[in-house]
Amino acid sequence: MTEPVVLISALEHFVYCERQCALIHCDGVWIDNAHTVRGARAHRRVDSGKHRRERGVLTLRSIPLWSEKLGLSGRADTVEILDGAVYPVEHKSGTRHGRAADFQVCAQAMCLEEMLHTSIPAAFVWYGGPRRRQQVPLTAELRADVEAAVTAIRAQMVLGELPAAPADERCEECQLEPHCLPHVTSTANDLARRVAAQLTA
Numbered sequence: 001m002t003e004p005v006v007l008i009s010a011l012e013h014f015v016y017c018e019r020q021c022a023l024i025h026c027d028g029v030w031i032d033n034a035h036t037v038r039g040a041r042a043h044r045r046v047d048s049g050k051h052r053r054e055r056g057v058l059t060l061r062s063i064p065l066w067s068e069k070l071g072l073s074g075r076a077d078t079v080e081i082l083d084g085a086v087y088p089v090e091h092k093s094g095t096r097h098g099r100a101a102d103f104q105v106c107a108q109a110m111c112l113e114e115m116l117h118t119s120i121p122a123a124f125v126w127y128g129g130p131r132r133r134q135q136v137p138l139t140a141e142l143r144a145d146v147e148a149a150v151t152a153i154r155a156q157m158v159l160g161e162l163p164a165a166p167a168d169e170r171c172e173e174c175q176l177e178p179h180c181l182p183h184v185t186s187t188a189n190d191l192a193r194r195v196a197a198q199l200t201a
């Protein structure tokens with residue numbers, strides 16, 4: 001059986017919430033909220049595909065990426081080339097939320113390394129909230145974490161299992177909350193666990 005290809009964007013969803021990743025990438029659920037609409041608006045420029053050169057930096061926009069080795073595919077918002085060095089820059093409209101964007105940009109760099117036979121020691125994430133660009137060192141640990149996440153996402157896709165809802169503060173900003181109903185499903189799961197424990201006691 002051919003292994004399913006994992007989308008680079010799934011890494012962001014997986015790191016945020018494993019259930020969110022399964023709902024989007026296995027069940028095909030998508031609901032826009034204020035955050036996703038703002039993000040889509042902010043991406044219009046990078047999605048334009050127009051390249052530019054400024055102060056010696058060539059900026060390529062909306063570049064398709066893939067990795068045969070990792071079974072990954074997706075698109076880089078921007079890839080910059082300066083003095084022969086190549087590095088991806090991921091664009092986020094808001095502020096930093098944990099390591100989600102680090103995983104995404106690291107996966108982009110790993111694809112570029114395979115495609116271009118080069119090595120990329122660091123990548124960048126631009127956060128539109130503070131209007132700051134943050135460097136992401138592509139350490140062995142981050143690369144291993146990305147590979148482990150890709151393997152876990154692929155397992156989700158093959159097995160089709162929906163992880164339990166964590167029902168914590170992440171749900172307040174999650175666009176899938178109306179579909180996921182985290183507090184209802186976590187209570188139901190908890191009840192089912194208690195009944196099972198009673199029956200096996």
Ligand code: SF4
Pocket residue numbers: 017018019020021023164165166167168170171172174175176177180181182
């Ligand atoms: S509502 Fe909460 S549990 Fe459900 S997908 Fe979103 S973050 Fe995950």
